[in-house]
Amino acid sequence: MEDIENKTLFAPSPDDLSSLVDELIDGIIWLDINLNVISANHAFVKLSGYHEHQLIGKELNTLFKDDLSSVRNQATEQRQTFGPCNLINKDGYEIATVASFLRLNHHRDTIIIIVHNMSDLRELQDKVRKYKDRLEWAHFETRQAHNEAKQANQQKTLFLANLSHEIRTPLNGIIGMTELLMNTEINNKQSHYLACVYEAGEHLLAIINDVLDLSKIEAGEMPISQTQCSIHHIIDNMKTIFGPKIEAKNLQLNIHPLEKDLHVITDPVRIKQILVNLLGNALKFTESGSITLSTSCIPCPSDNNKMLVTFEVTDTGVGIAADALGTIFQKFTQAHFDAPQSFGGTGLGLAICKKLCLLMDGNIDVKSQENKGSTFSFTLPLMINHEPKT
Numbered sequence: 001m002e003d004i005e006n007k008t009l010f011a012p013s014p015d016d017l018s019s020l021v022d023e024l025i026d027g028i029i030w031l032d033i034n035l036n037v038i039s040a041n042h043a044f045v046k047l048s049g050y051h052e053h054q055l056i057g058k059e060l061n062t063l064f065k066d067d068l069s070s071v072r073n074q075a076t077e078q079r080q081t082f083g084p085c086n087l088i089n090k091d092g093y094e095i096a097t098v099a100s101f102l103r104l105n106h107h108r109d110t111i112i113i114i115v116h117n118m119s120d121l122r123e124l125q126d127k128v129r130k131y132k133d134r135l136e137w138a139h140f141e142t143r144q145a146h147n148e149a150k151q152a153n154q155q156k157t158l159f160l161a162n163l164s165h166e167i168r169t170p171l172n173g174i175i176g177m178t179e180l181l182m183n184t185e186i187n188n189k190q191s192h193y194l195a196c197v198y199e200a201g202e203h204l205l206a207i208i209n210d211v212l213d214l215s216k217i218e219a220g221e222m223p224i225s226q227t228q229c230s231i232h233h234i235i236d237n238m239k240t241i242f243g244p245k246i247e248a249k250n251l252q253l254n255i256h257p258l259e260k261d262l263h264v265i266t267d268p269v270r271i272k273q274i275l276v277n278l279l280g281n282a283l284k285f286t287e288s289g290s291i292t293l294s295t296s297c298i299p300c301p302s303d304n305n306k307m308l309v310t311f312e313v314t315d316t317g318v319g320i321a322a323d324a325l326g327t328i329f330q331k332f333t334q335a336h337f338d339a340p341q342s343f344g345g346t347g348l349g350l351a352i353c354k355k356l357c358l359l360m361d362g363n364i365d366v367k368s369q370e371n372k373g374s375t376f377s378f379t380l381p382l383m384i385n386h387e388p389k390t
């Protein structure tokens with residue numbers, strides 16, 4: 001075992017200490033009681049730009065921009081910091097430093113000042129400040145550009161909404177007059193022509209309505225009413241609208257309503273609008289088989305007064321390719337490249353459905369397999385109406 005007790009601590013010689021002081025990065029000066037330099041290490045000589053002999057006898061206050069004379073009374077054995085303060089080098093340039101001072105116990109007449117060069121740090125700080133300024137400016141510009149784009153978009157939306165409204169009014173006149181004309185005495189050929197005009201008018205009106213709705217939603221101006229209604233009533237309504245059309249296409253319509261009707265306070269017009277879009281798509285993209293409309297509900301976990309009601313439209317139609325599923329809720333997006341020619345439409349229906357669902361704090365989802373069919377489902381948190389009007 002080693003003899004620890006006989007070990008002695010290494011005692012550096014005065015020469016060792018002197019070289020160590022010269023190797024330090026920080027500058028050191030020794031001052032007499034009048035604050036005149038009596039010695040300086042290598043680092044300080046380098047920092048100040050003076051020769052060592054030029055430094056000897058120099059007054060402390062000629063070396064610093066700041067008045068350091070208070071160190072005479074304040075210096076103790078505890079190292080204290082003065083600064084940041086600026087050293088003035090031989091050429092008159094200011095160098096940012098932090099000075100600290102102390103007085104050794106056995107050398108009461110000597111004050112030691114240790115000078116740490118901060119100019120690199122200052123430079124770095126300046127750079128950081130400049131980057132920060134630039135970043136703030138870029139942020140400001142981005143915000144401004146964002147606001148301008150938002151404003152431009154709102155103006156565009158408003159323009160579109162106004163335009164759609166202006167087109168809708170005369171179009172309703174055309175459709176109405178065509179309908180009246182169809183009820184007058186005309187021959188078969190004329191009747192066929194008028195039916196074509198009527199159908200085209202209706203089609204155009206549907207597109208304009210979609211554009212108008214989308215513009216309203218995007219401008220944040222789509223009102224969502226709070227009306228008393230029943231889920232059974234909404235489903236019955238869909239059956240009335242779509243029953244004949246589905247039958248006319250030789251498809252089977254299955255309806256699975258809630259076991260017990262649920263009375264809610266919501267915007268039934270918007271729920272019907274979503275269902276009309278989904279059932280319209282199911283009808284458009286299904287040539288054989290069936291279309292099923294189901295509803296289910298569960299209590300809303302975050303609110304006792306609400307139920308999460310899910311509406312589901314399933315068809316046995318052409319289905320949607322997996323790679324197209326992610327984009328079909330975007331506006332003007334169609335999953336079938338021949339959709340406009342073969343099926344008609346502009347690719348706005350599902351975008352409107354999604355936006356309406358979000359507006360009503362719900363969500364919409366799709367599952368589909370090509371050539372097997374699709375299921376679109378949306379879930380809304382609906383306020384329970386405990387006292388329904390009878």
Ligand SMILES: Nc1ncnc2c1ncn2[C@@H]1O[C@H](COP(=O)(O)OP(=O)(O)OP(=O)(O)O)[C@@H](O)[C@H]1O
Nearest residue numbers: 281282285319328334335336345346347348349350
């Ligand atoms: N039930 C469905 N079966 C197969 N594909 C569907 C079905 N529903 C939607 N799609 C696909 O999603 C696309 C987008 O549907 P969306 O309802 O948004 O537009 P659209 O029906 O083509 O036109 P619009 O609804 O504006 O008249 C459709 O073009 C179609 O490719």
Ligand SMILES: [Mg+2]
Nearest residue numbers: 281345349350
């Ligand atoms: Mg559609």
